[in-house]
Amino acid sequence: MELKFVGTSSGKSSLKRYHSSFIINSGSYNLLVDAGDGISRALMNQKILFNFIDGILISHLHPDHYTGLPSLIVQMKMSERKNPLYVFCDEINSQFIKEFIYQSYLFDDRLGFKVNVQSFKQDKNFEVTEGLNFTARQNSHLERNLSSDKSRRLSFSCSSFLIRVSERSRLESGKEKNIFFTGDIAEQNDLYIFKDMKIDLMISEITHITVEELIEAFQKLKPQKLYITHLGEEDENKVSKLSYQLPASERRKVVAAFDGLSVKI
Template sequence: MLKIKFIGTGSAKVSLKRNFTSLIFEIDYDKILIDCGDGITRALIQHKIELNSINKILISHLHSDHFSGLSTLLTQLKLCGRINPIEIFSSKENIPILKRFLYSSFIIPERMDFEIRFIGFDFEENVKLSKNLNFIARNNSHLQKYESYQKLYNLSLTSPSFLFSSSSKKIFYSSDIGVWEDLLLFAPPIDVLICEITHIKLDELKEVIKKLKPHSTLLIHIPDEKESEISNFLNQNRTDLGQIDFAKDGQEIIIE
């Protein structure tokens, strides 16, 4: 059984209604944090997640609303007396940048009371995240707009979408995308589509769902200013969109 808890469902624009997009996957004896933007520690406490219960962190890409809370979270783990190791998963290109970020924030390995294990993955690699949870990552086009700056600033342009597999269930987590075709990186069958709604037009979403035919769709990365428009669109297109709705901060779903 996989339990998914939405810690945040907001877009990159700060909101008083939603935290930055982040999720907890709970399976076997693991609690896996997916992305950790600014304010993640407070958001976890707000949703009654014991900080030291998290043993793995998966970071999709290096926009601040997806990773910049990492140093604060690790600092709080130290202050909470953590002794157990924590594993940080991200693409191999991201790992050196994450390490530099943490060192610059004075997260010095020799001064921590627990081990921080960095695990870099390749695209198309079948990564074992837990005993009964694997994923495959495929790079999408979200960060391609920064290509001309890549060498100048030593940027990592990896921005994966993920297909998680738990038992026979497939969960497609879009993360942030560049164009709507990024939502076709993984072919059906898709049981649950967790789809960002900032970087896609509503008629494009309709086309994607028609092609993927997910059993259910949950929308994340929700801009406050577009919520009413999106809600009206969903209500007017229920027949074509199937089981679809906004995800809400604190919401839990169970996948068996």
């Protein structure tokens, strides 16, 4: 089982990092989490074949998290994909995602493979495949971004996830890894959205919260490791500040992610 960071940038375009995205490999399935602008190039940059991806999980509809999807599907077609592709999104967003794909002229019969958009419900376990499932909980990231144009209907769903991954051989022994991915959040409370669950690994953004808030959450939730992603240039200073504020024994448990960082889980 492996966790690989494909991109680690915030919503700000950067020449150093691609937008935040990672792959969870369960041994037999590869789940790409988020597919923002430039995701196809980000995958190429890591020498990851497009058709290595079995499913794509979308956290929310900010461009750095989903707009690379149609282009990635095109790349899959040009790489002669045959296997179906699964796209997982909140039930509120699924019609839009289907339209987004369709309006990009991507039709199953022309692609040569099926694109299945499957929707998940908040706070319900969703099984991706045997040994890989997740629960989504809505955080407050988009609540403050309400459009001033009240005539437009928009979805403000933004999920944090608890992703459970287990190799088949480990399934029965219950040795699964619980990965808490904050997704984009808005405030301190969002860091505790899965505090009732066992958390082995934590992947957190750092753009929308303070260093002190993240340290406090790390010390309370006690994951074995904390990976920090969604890093704008200004956020890199926050990560160095965070390291200095931690005792040496905890410092090695906190890792600033970079594009290409690969971790055995």
